[in-house]
Amino acid sequence: MNSDRRQFLKRAALAGVALEGARSASAQTAGDTPDLTWGANPNPFWGAASEHIGGTVERSTPLADIYGIITPSELHFSINHENLTPNINAHKHRLLIHGMVDRPLIFTMEELKRLPSVSRVHYIACGGNSYLGLDSRKNPPKTVLESHGKTSCSEWTGVTLSTLLNAVGVQKGGNWLIAESADVKRHAMSIPLAKAMDDALLVYGQNGGPIRPEQGYPLRLLLPGWEGIRNVKWLRRLQVVDQPYFSRYEVGTYTNVMPDGVRLFLFDAAPGSVITYPSGQHHLPGPGLYNITGLAWSGGGAVHKVEISVDSGRTWKNAQLQEPIFRKAHTRFQMAWKWNGQETVIQSRCTDEKGDIQPTVAELTKIWNVTPDYWQTTTNNIHDFNAVQPWRVDREGNIHNAMFQA
């Protein structure tokens, strides 16, 4: 390892990056920082939403109650699959990059932080977000937190993975990376080299602060626009290999069983959007003007257009998009709406920069070549379900989830 370390420092110097002595330089400020512990620490602002804060397993973002495009770090969704958030001492944490490389290297967090940094606004969404899964069929999602709360957006800061891969020198035939977590399960995912060299980041900062423990402190692999499970938290190892490893969550859970076979490796997430106001369990007290707002996103790049229908899907109008629009990030949309007091369905659909259009559930049924009752009867895994979310407004002004009742 000492040899690796010397190699690393030498290479870093050649690469024009700033590493010598970075560890002790950083220790000057970081040395006072106690080892981190993290417990229930709800922000008193969040009121009813705080019930979703502080757990170790699952958390959803209250999309109807946040502003702009940044999700407060403490409200970023979290799914741990019964995994516990590890209590990692960042000063002892190491990242190993090895396998089919010329120069395997070990990085301390201090070394990573002394490299040129990049900050980018990106969303992360669970592959299962917005799917009316087995559990939720018995108890269909009532609010937008329940239906779509597994997507969140942050300003992430870290280093580009390509910088590090260039430093270690990927060998011919090294086409995949295995990204491994320091959690007790050693959660691992297979990442194509092309994605790693494109826009992948290793991030240590979230919204100006250190990445939250439940989000992967001290280091997370960020794969913009790819489902959450691939954005490996508590990253400790990257192994360059020739083939994917078909790890537990890439064959067992996060796959789509289709009529024509199993789809593995769901990468760029499809375009999605949801109206967050008014949404499930909101109440409109009477006819009049309302400001419809919501969030859109796409793993395919920037949101190009969001259309809103307020007449049960008969007509659609372009919503106003809040600028700047970041690629693979939440994009806020708004539109004024005059409600006449009659029952109707309101919904939004996203078109991304590639021209991909978010389908209605009826359209998705055709695309997947399944029967209309498939979504509610299958025992297969369903991921990347991105159907338009219809909200039904009744005559009393109450808002209901109409995904399967429209």
Next chain:
Amino acid sequence: MNSDRRQFLKRAALAGVALEGARSASAQTAGDTPDLTWGANPNPFWGAASEHIGGTVERSTPLADIYGIITPSELHFSINHENLTPNINAHKHRLLIHGMVDRPLIFTMEELKRLPSVSRVHYIACGGNSYLGLDSRKNPPKTVLESHGKTSCSEWTGVTLSTLLNAVGVQKGGNWLIAESADVKRHAMSIPLAKAMDDALLVYGQNGGPIRPEQGYPLRLLLPGWEGIRNVKWLRRLQVVDQPYFSRYEVGTYTNVMPDGVRLFLFDAAPGSVITYPSGQHHLPGPGLYNITGLAWSGGGAVHKVEISVDSGRTWKNAQLQEPIFRKAHTRFQMAWKWNGQETVIQSRCTDEKGDIQPTVAELTKIWNVTPDYWQTTTNNIHDFNAVQPWRVDREGNIHNAMFQA
């Protein structure tokens, strides 16, 4: 008031905004929210920085320890002038807009939140930031937190003030606004109508969450690029008047006493910047490559260029600016630097989109037409002091504040 309220709803409808029944619609979600209380609630992440969290009076941002351009909300600087943060029930809070207007109006927070929203990234800095003031002369700032920690940057969400002023109808001769706080001091500031109609916002959201209590919950006047004291917190009243009111803090404290007279009403803040790594009390363990990074800003608009000198001011090179660059916002810069182990001074200077250049302290001395010892001997107030911050690197690699020792 009922008449005003009816007028407001009528006008809002005419203006195409979404107000009818907004209060009860919002209460559906907001009703569960308890009245807010705020105490010491440090984020366990912040370690040594947490000593600056939780007080009611003063707080600085640890600029050397934050990432990207967003300042975590709980680390936003705060100066209250012995004022206590009021404990405001947002559901009872009201904003009154009156004076020289056609239709005085009262807004609830729910009504404001139902208007079309805008989110913008802006910095706020204290007019006294980076000035070696009376207190700090005895104990000169050692770290960048102490020297420049009174600037912070957030994604703010709210409504444009121009929208509301158009709704009330400003009468001829109404050239100023008096913005009044709900704090016990009734802190008030005079704002030219032109600024109010330009880019002023009334904000209720900060980095995706509700604005923090010490930052003005539930409503703050945001005047991008203007010194902090004018960004009135806990905003409860806007009165359109014909002349400025010369309130306590615009005549008594936040003024510059110059050789040729007193300068009142310091508006667009001058361009500024500071190297945050390496900065005061950091330690470089040996010669080699380092990644210099820091933050720049200007009340005049976007940061156009940041230059770095690593040879005591003899030569300057352009730093890399992190994109996107927002107007009147922190802008992160970086540059690789090979330290040869010799004593030197490193420093940064900002040029904004108007071409205004951050001066060295020697240049500022000439601009202000004062003697070199003025900065350390005057008992006058000094604001908008934006001199280049020199950091001296000694042969042992220790970094020192060289503002007045260079």
